[in-house]
Amino acid sequence: MIDNCYIDGISTQSRFGVWVTKGGYKDLLTFPALADPDKNDWPEEDGIEVDLSEPRLQEKEITVSFLSDTHEGATDFIAFVSEPGYHILRVPSLGREWQIRLSAQPANKVFASATSFSIKFIQDVPVRPLAIALPDPGLIIHDSGYKLDGVSFADYGVVVDVARSELLKAPAAKQNLNRKVRTSDGQIYDADHLVFGSKEVTFKCHLKAVSMSAFWQCYDSFFAALIQPEERQLHVAFTGGTYPCYYKKASGFQLLGLRGPVIVEFSLTLVFTVFRIRETEYFLASEAGEYIITEDGEFLIDMK
Template sequence: MFNKLLIDGKDAYAEYGVFVEQYGYKALVQMPSFKKLESTEWDEYDGEETDLTSPILDTKTFAIQFCITEIDMVDNLFELLSDKSYHTFHFAELSKSYKLRLVGNPSRSALIHLGKISVNFADDFPPVVLNDFINEDDLDDSNIILNHKPYATAPAGFKQKGYELDDIDFSRFGIYVLDGTDDNIEKAPNVRANLTVNVKNSPGVVYDNDWVMYKSKDVGLKLLIHAPSISDFWQRWYSFWAVVLKPESRKLYIDNPIDEFECHYKSNSVTTFDIRRNGSVWCEFTTTLTFTNCRPLGNYFVLVTEDGEIVITEPGSEDVEINLKLHE
């Protein structure tokens, strides 16, 4: 446990008897949400129009669970964290340092000398995708500049294809798309409420029957990174976010069924983050995208000849009728 966590250069295990419990990095790793985006709904259009000229990430507050080997030493840890707002935490297993701010201590449990403690921190220095509105000189050293590129081809042995973000297949990020994602994508958005008149002395309501318009919808992409090392994990993680967090909207393409959606980032949650004994990293996470306009549409069929030429008929008696029947 020695030297796995350094706080301002001091070994947290040797000095304060604490270490991060197993699977305790997931809240630290996950990406914060965008700061509030300005959006407008137009009565005559589905979805919403969102200003994505210069989206930037907000601060995030999260908890880290620590195991305690000597309960009497914990107060020394809080004395250190109270001498100023920001402290540098170096997590050796992550090969990464963070500048964090103490927020609170929601729980503490102890049995004789041992125990567990939950500490809330704020990370005020999120990763940044540079654009015309951000001056790199104004950034803190703790802000990661997201200029990472996806792999030229999928990693060796990577077998999944068919999901693309801005024409980049997810395999080039080294990311698998998990079960449940397709269902989330294909579900219909909620209907935007029309003008409704509710009169006290009249049963029911009078509802505008002229049209049905749909709201935007939030879609959770269930994803997995299984990287052979922590350095490979960061390459895959940051190359993905370097695309997701760019200004303007993104294009998400799926090939079963073939469809493409205009969307933008909303939030991220990491459900599993495990650094295994062989050094490989298993990270399951959900990236929530807002689909800004996704009216459900019926299926249309095109009649073609054996040579692949589309058959075009004139309106009238020459129309071709195609009847589809479900298999019994």
């Protein structure tokens, strides 16, 4: 039998004949979403003004899928985790534990000699990772061209797989003053002023590390950097631009490899507080790719 889950130090397989199904603990890997910060949305300016002086994390829902080899074992297990108070859930293969409480039983399927079910737990107080020195993934990580506050995602073991289409999409324009006249078609609109709102972009990523301990170091360091006070600066190599943003949520965690190496796929959603698509600029450069500067050393030569 599979002895892959402990609650309050008790093996669920040994006591109840219950174990976590393959991939059934993926929600444990999810990093909590950010509580919605206070913001101002000025109608005459691009983007939003956000109070990120003290970013706070939300509570986290964790749904775990189980299988029991007896109907009685499933019933006894649910009764056990239904006891008041918090429980400590530990998955040995993940090398970490979580303080949780029962919330609901979203699924239950009874077979002739087994029961498949899932339990939704709540982690009321998520553990906030501490800002630490850059980790070592223990592997050579492909640099996908993104930097967070000047640090490459690759230094955290993170690769961005898909983002370009959403990143290059312009945010929606803010609504200007307008007036409808009953005797005229359409509306009268102030078209002399155009500003854009904020926008969300979801990056499809994966985190790769040589071992589970290295994975958690990379994971903690990356998300600790994302939730530091004030706006983050995201540099994107293929646009050459740096954009102010903040972390909103992470989702869709999937454990693709557990041993040699650890690979976890996830989606990362950032809110860009100000984002405006600008015309591409062309500057004179040498064959070596170095910009040619005027004699006074202050200006580039605009090829337009």
